Amino acid sequence: MPVLPSTALQVVTWIGAITALFAALIAVAQTDIKRILAYSTVSQLGFMFIGLGTGGVAVGMFHLLTHAFFKALLFLGSGSVIHGCHEEQDIRRMGGLRKLMPVTFATYAIGMLALAGFPLVFSGFWSKDEILHAAWLWEPSKWPFLMGLCGAFLTAFYMTRQMWYVFFGVNRTVGTSSTSSHYSSHHGEVTDAVERVPTTPHESPPVMTIPLGILAVCAIFLSLFGTPIWPWFHSYLSGHAVHFTPTIEPGTVLVMLVSAVISVGGIWLGWNFYSRRGPKTADEADPLEKFQPDVFATLRGKFYIDELYEMSVIAWNSACARGSRWFDDVVVEGAVRAVSLATLIFSWVNRLIDEFVVNLGFDKGCGRIRSGAQLLSLWQNGQVQRYLRILVLGLTIFALFFIWGCK
Amino acid sequence: MNSLPLLTLLTLTPLVGAAIIAGLDPKHRSLARGLGLFFNVLALGLVAVLWSNFNAASGELQFVERYEWIPSVGVQYFLGIDGMSLLMVLLTALIVPFGLLASCSRRREEADGGDAQQVRLLTSAATEQDNTPAFVSLLLFLQAGLFGAFTALNFIHWFAFYELTLVPAYFLIKLWGGPQRSAAANQFFIYTMVGSVALLLSMLAVYLVSGSFDLIALAEKGRSGELAALFNVRIAGWYGLTPRALSLVIFFGAFLGFAVKVPVWPFHTWLPATYAEAPTGVSMVLTGVMSKMGVYGFLRILLPIFPNEMQIMLTPLLWLAVATIVFSAWAAMQQRDLKRIVAYSSINHLGYCLLGIFAVASFTGSDPKWTTEKAAALNGVLLQMFNHGITASALFYFVGLIEQRAGRRGLDDFGGLRKVAPVFCGLMGIAMFASLGLPGLNGFIGEFLIFKGVFPLAKWAAAFSVIGLLVTALFLLTILQRVWSGPLAEQGKAFPDLTVKERLIVLPAIVLMFVLGLWPQLLLKVINPTVVRVVDSMKL
Numbered sequence: 046m047p048v049l050p051s052t053a054l055q056v057v058t059w060i061g062a063i064t065a066l067f068a069a070l071i072a073v074a075q076t077d078i079k080r081i082l083a084y085s086t087v088s089q090l091g092f093m094f095i096g097l098g099t100g101g102v103a104v105g106m107f108h109l110l111t112h113a114f115f116k117a118l119l120f121l122g123s124g125s126v127i128h129g130c131h132e133e134q135d136i137r138r139m140g141g142l143r144k145l146m147p148v149t150f151a152t153y154a155i156g157m158l159a160l161a162g163f164p165l166v167f168s169g170f171w172s173k174d175e176i177l178h179a180a181w182l183w184e185p186s187k188w189p190f191l192m193g194l195c196g197a198f199l200t201a202f203y204m205t206r207q208m209w210y211v212f213f214g215v216n217r218t219v220g221t222s223s224t225s226s227h228y229s230s231h232h233g234e235v236t237d238a239v240e241r242v243p244t245t246p247h248e249s250p251p252v253m254t255i256p257l258g259i260l261a262v263c264a265i266f267l268s269l270f271g272t273p274i275w276p277w278f279h280s281y282l283s284g285h286a287v288h289f290t291p292t293i294e295p296g297t298v299l300v301m302l303v304s305a306v307i308s309v310g311g312i313w314l315g316w317n318f319y320s321r322r323g324p325k326t327a328d329e330a331d332p333l334e335k336f337q338p339d340v341f342a343t344l345r346g347k348f349y350i351d352e353l354y355e356m357s358v359i360a361w362n363s364a365c366a367r368g369s370r371w372f373d374d375v376v377v378e379g380a381v382r383a384v385s386l387a388t389l390i391f392s393w394v395n396r397l398i399d400e401f402v403v404n405l406g407f408d409k410g411c412g413r414i415r416s417g418a419q420l421l422s423l424w425q426n427g428q429v430q431r432y433l434r435i436l437v438l439g440l441t442i443f444a445l446f447f448i449w450g451c452k
Numbered sequence: 453m454n455s456l457p458l459l460t461l462l463t464l465t466p467l468v469g470a471a472i473i474a475g476l477d478p479k480h481r482s483l484a485r486g487l488g489l490f491f492n493v494l495a496l497g498l499v500a501v502l503w504s505n506f507n508a509a510s511g512e513l514q515f516v517e518r519y520e521w522i523p524s525v526g527v528q529y530f531l532g533i534d535g536m537s538l539l540m541v542l543l544t545a546l547i548v549p550f551g552l553l554a555s556c557s558r559r560r561e562e563a564d565g566g567d568a569q570q571v572r573l574l575t576s577a578a579t580e581q582d583n584t585p586a587f588v589s590l591l592l593f594l595q596a597g598l599f600g601a602f603t604a605l606n607f608i609h610w611f612a613f614y615e616l617t618l619v620p621a622y623f624l625i626k627l628w629g630g631p632q633r634s635a636a637a638n639q640f641f642i643y644t645m646v647g648s649v650a651l652l653l654s655m656l657a658v659y660l661v662s663g664s665f666d667l668i669a670l671a672e673k674g675r676s677g678e679l680a681a682l683f684n685v686r687i688a689g690w691y692g693l694t695p696r697a698l699s700l701v702i703f704f705g706a707f708l709g710f711a712v713k714v715p716v717w718p719f720h721t722w723l724p725a726t727y728a729e730a731p732t733g734v735s736m737v738l739t740g741v742m743s744k745m746g747v748y749g750f751l752r753i754l755l756p757i758f759p760n761e762m763q764i765m766l767t768p769l770l771w772l773a774v775a776t777i778v779f780s781a782w783a784a785m786q787q788r789d790l791k792r793i794v795a796y797s798s799i800n801h802l803g804y805c806l807l808g809i810f811a812v813a814s815f816t817g818s819d820p821k822w823t824t825e826k827a828a829a830l831n832g833v834l835l836q837m838f839n840h841g842i843t844a845s846a847l848f849y850f851v852g853l854i855e856q857r858a859g860r861r862g863l864d865d866f867g868g869l870r871k872v873a874p875v876f877c878g879l880m881g882i883a884m885f886a887s888l889g890l891p892g893l894n895g896f897i898g899e900f901l902i903f904k905g906v907f908p909l910a911k912w913a914a915a916f917s918v919i920g921l922l923v924t925a926l927f928l929l930t931i932l933q934r935v936w937s938g939p940l941a942e943q944g945k946a947f948p949d950l951t952v953k954e955r956l957i958v959l960p961a962i963v964l965m966f967v968l969g970l971w972p973q974l975l976l977k978v979i980n981p982t983v984v985r986v987v988d989s990m991k992l
Contacts, residue, residue, distance in 0.1 A: 362785075362923070369782035377718045381643075 049184055054098045058180075061094025062189035062196075067348070069199035073206070074333070074344035077134050078123045081207050085160065086116055088196055092176050095189055100179025103282040108172035110278070111267050115159035115169055118260035122153035125249040125257065126211060130218055136207060138327045139246075141216035146248045150212050152257040157208050159264040161201035161312055164305035168268035173197060178300045194307055201311025209319040217327040218246055457517050458502055459531040462541070463599045463613075465495045466548075470592035476585040484585035485552070488592060492549035495595070499545040503978075506538055511981030513605070513668070521609070526665045530606040535982030536834055539975060540602040540741075540748055543841045546960075547740035548595040553957045554849045555587065555733030587628060591733065594620040598741050602748065607655050607665040611648075614749075617742060618644055621734070629729040636722075636729035643722040644712055651709025651749075654702045658757065661686040671756030675989055680760055696764075703761035706754055713746030714802050717776040724787075727795035732852025735791070739798045740845035744837050747805045751833070751986075755809060759990060762813035769810040770913040777803035777920035785927045790851045790861045790935075793927060794844065797887065800920055801840045801895075807917055808833035808902040811909040812987065822909070823987055829905025830983040831976060836898030838975060839968060843887045843895055846961040850880040853954060854935070857947055863931065868940030873949040877936045879962055884928045886965040889921065894968035 050058075068088035075081045089112050097105035127134055129146050143150040159169035177197070180190035248254070270278040322332035334341040343349070424435060469491030473484050506514060513532035521527045533541065597620065600613030618641060626637035659665055661682040662673055673679040683702070684695040693701065712719045723743075727735045755762065762769065777800055784796030808829040816822035853876070855861040870877040886893035889900075899921070907914040950958075968975065 362782075362926070366782040366785040366923075369779040370786035372718075372779065373721055373783050377721045380718075381639075381721055385642075 050098070055185055056098075057094055058098030058183065058185075058189050061091045061096075061098055062180075062192040063091070064088065065091030065095060065196035066192045066199070067091070069196045069203065070344055071347045073199060073203045074331070074341050076137050076331075076345075078126060078136050078139075078207065078211065079120070079134060081136070081203060082116065082119050082123060085119075085200065085203070086112075088200065089116070089160075091196065092173060092193065095180050095193055096176040099183040099189065100176065101283075103279040104175050104179050106282060107270075107278050108176055111159070111168040111172040111264075114260055114267055115156045115167075115264040118152060118156035118257060118264050119160065121253070121257055121260065122149055122156060125149040125253045126153070126246075128249055128253070129246040131246070133218065135327075136210035137324065138217055139211045140214040140218070141212070142246055143212040145216075145246045146212075148248060148254040149257065152254075152261040153212070154208065155261040155264050157204045161204045162197055162304060162308040163201075163312070164301075164308060166265060166268075168264055168266070170304070170308065171268040174301055174304045177304050178297060181296070181300050194303070197304065198307045198311040201308045202315040205312045205315025206319055209316070209323055213320065214323050215325055216246075217324075457531075458498060459515050459517060459533065459603045462495060462498045462502070463596055463603065465498060465596075466491055466592040466599065467596040469494075470589045470596060473585045473592065474589040478584055478586070480585060484588045488552050488588035489549060491592060492545070492552060492595070495599070496545045496549065499542050502533070502538060503542065506533075506978065508535070508978045509981055511535060511983075511985040521606075525608075526659065526663060527608045528606045528666065529609060530666065530668075531603045532605050532668075533603055534985075535979040536748070536751060537602050539834055539838055539979055540744055541599060543744065543838050544595060544598045544602065544741045546964075547841055547845050548591065548598075548737055550845055550849070550957070550961065551733035551736040551740070552588065552591055554736060554852060555591075555731060587624065590620040590624050591737070594624070594737060594742075598745070601745055605667045607659075607667055607670075607753075609665075610667065611652065611655070614745060615648055617745070618648075621738065621742065624734045625726060625730045628731040628734070630731075631729075632725070633729045636725045639722045640726040643719075647709040647712030647719070650705040654705030654709070655753075657687065657702045657705075667752060667757075671989075674757035674759055677760070679757065699758075700761055700764065703754075703758045703765070706758065710746045710749040710754060711772075713749065714743060714806065715746070715776075715799060716772055716806060717779050717799070717803075720776070720780065720799050723799060724792045724795040727798070727848075728789060728791040732848060732855075735795075735848045735852070736845035739795070739848060740841040743798060743802055744841060747802060747809070747833070747837055750806070750809050751830075755813060755990075756986070759813060762810070763815050766810065766814050769813075770807065770910050773803055773806040773810055774913050774916045774920075776800070776806060777917045778923070781920045781923035781927070785923060785930070788863050790854065790863060790931065791848070793863065793931065794847045794851055797847075797924060797927070798840070798844050800924055801836065801844065801887070803920065804899055804902050804917070805833045805836050805840075807906055807910075807913060808836070811906040811913070812990070814909050816909070823984075825905045825908050826987045826990075827905070827980070827983050828901050829909065830987060831980055832898050832901025832903075832905060834898075834979045834983065835894075835968075835972060835975060836902060839886070839894040839898050839965075842961050842964050842968075843883055846883040846958060846965075847880070847887060849958060849961075850876070850883060853950070858944070863934050866935040866941060866944055867938040868936070869944050869947050870936040871940050872945060872947050875955065876950045879950065879955070879958060881932060881936070882962055882965060884932060886969065888925045888928045892966075892969050894965045894972075896969060897972040 049055075065088050068084045068091060072081050072084035072088060075084060089108070093105045093108050093112070096108055126139065126142065126146065126149060129142070129149065130139055133139065155167070159167035162170045162173045164170050177190060177193050180193050181187070183189060318332060322335075324331065331341065346352075425432070469487060473487050476484050476487075502515065511534065513534050516532035517529065518531075519529040521529045594617055597613050597617035601610055601617065604610035604613055622637050622641045625633055625640060627633075629636060655665070658670065658679070662670060662679060664670055664673075670679070673682070680699060683699045687698060688695050690698055708719070710716075712722075715723050727739060730738060780796045780799035780803060784793050784800065787793045787796060812826045812829050812833075816826075851861055854866075858865065860866075882893070886895045889895040891900075903914055903917075906917075
């Protein structure tokens, strides 16, 4: 019996599978051209994790490499589109751009097909296929493989949706009503409050289209380093020699077939769905929304995961912050004030004791001494006669004392 | 070099400067400022001489000066520095001129301000005149106290300087502070005084049993357990306490003294009020250097003299450090005054130092593996002290500049200032990222080493402290968001960017943030031998 992969690798695989599917679902319902690509990146990172968990470093890294090129191509292409549409990012306010921006369209299509995993020609197909193949062979469970397939299908679907919205259909850039602008800003997408000027989109200058071309070439030819018949990249990372094997195992071919069918199926479904029922104006609802309003709203709301964070981590953090401030301002500061107040009260009591007990006692004592002194002072009131009288009296007492005492 | 009493000269330099400047006529502002800077440059030069002649490899005390002072009570004039004192002396020599320059730029600004709008903004700010000779003189006096405290090795001698710093700080806050300055200065002075009295009583008890105030000799006695034995013999049965309880009470007194100074939660509420009310330059020195005196006390007195007591109290101490880190970070999140935010963030940053120091006191036996971790944590503590001194004082400087320009310093008073003051925003952003510990800037390396050392020693305390790291990033980024980005508020349109002079003043701090972030070895090579010696001698 083969040894099962370590717990850590299993966790990596499961997290990858969940991420791949979860983010792909969210990407289906987004309307910001870059946001779709961003969620797509999250989803593809999930694929890389499946690859790492099930097939090892080379599998994950190869997808990372191919993805780097075609996703860079797509983001640059989206920049070209946004620039051409005068800083518009909402795909509902685009449409029909393939004639107006032919170079961007062609390169974007290559990137899209690579991301969707269109068979044989594009690098994304080979790297994703390698991941799915590794997932298929994974011992603990086949679920990551199935989830990966679903994710791949959704990837093909949402990229076709985006292609259709941006480059096909009718041009919805003109005649945008103010309500849709409102709608979009309500959802937090980047919109300027400035009045929209309906201007025709234009192709971008060569400074943007030439890099697009370079990336497009890479998006195709990078696959040459990682096909099953010549897995150069794999052996480069693992350190083993390259073997050119023209024969492919039947299992590999089967997975390749499934992967190709899934990819083409996703594109086909997306194309049929949107070319028939796609919206004619920017305000019209997405056909998926008409079809399943609640599901669509959940996907558009990203499964409300941001709201979940808002209610859990963020709320908890601010509650702790409020608690800490309250503790400082009320409890600690209160204790400090109480000590200071107690000291003041003690000092006050002390003063009272000083004034009314000690001082009064002192005053009384002083009074006694004064009256005693007054008595004594009668002896010496300044009259010579009295001094003489006392002198005589004293002499008499001394005389008597010596006479009697010396006997 | 041994013939020249360099450390005495170092303490005397600002003291002489203070005396000379105090005698100046109040009119002579620029002369006072010039003289103040001159004596600071002189002090910095002396520190440079110390640094270059310091034998970094030895880790022993150097530049020792020792004379009998009051032999009957064991008081000596005993000076000397090792790696950690040298680091603190250097910090003092760097931060005080920074604070001085920050205080003195104001008048000049107003005189130069040809723009009517700017003058109006400036005059609406606090009307303090913080470059009078008296101000400069008190600041130099404070510096002398700091130099004295960081070089003294006899308790009484050290304590005199430790307390002496309070006096200039009190008057600097009381005379040149914000609207609540009187209350803040009083609270600061009294609070710290209470801690100092407790510390003094404890050290008197220690003197009573050991007959010595010599910190080095006491550390020896503390390590060897001789002190604990003496407690059992000399003062057994006082107040009907067991020797163990008595030694803990004595430890607690000393702990309280430093806990207030650092400050440790819950003895910290004096700090935000004080830092917020103190004039900018003084806040910079308070947070940059004076708060380090508390941590330095932990390292120089508490850790070596009371290792057993610290071990007994280890768990509560560790959790106090965690509380300091986490609660101050959260409290900072709730503040609306930029100065108070930076003040709370200071408490938070020094909390990491405490965490490192307490974890070092944990009992681990003599396994060399733990020695490495403890050395990492202590090195981290020292670097954190130095780095926090630089970043926090720079942040206070920036907040002071904001207040000086706008007459306000509320978190919600601004917005979008990046558009009108990009250089200001960029430099303050660097300081904030250094403060939150971005790798490559100086704040990172200290915190990293502390956590590297503390995590194996006290994993739960370390784990909970990480919340503090996270929340620190949150509130500092909130400043960046509220003040610098977003839509530009109407009243912010006249907000001037940093002048050339202001850029030059803050430039050394910014350069140090990068240099120490990328090349921490510069400091580590000086402190590490000392740290290793401390940890080695602490083998418990």
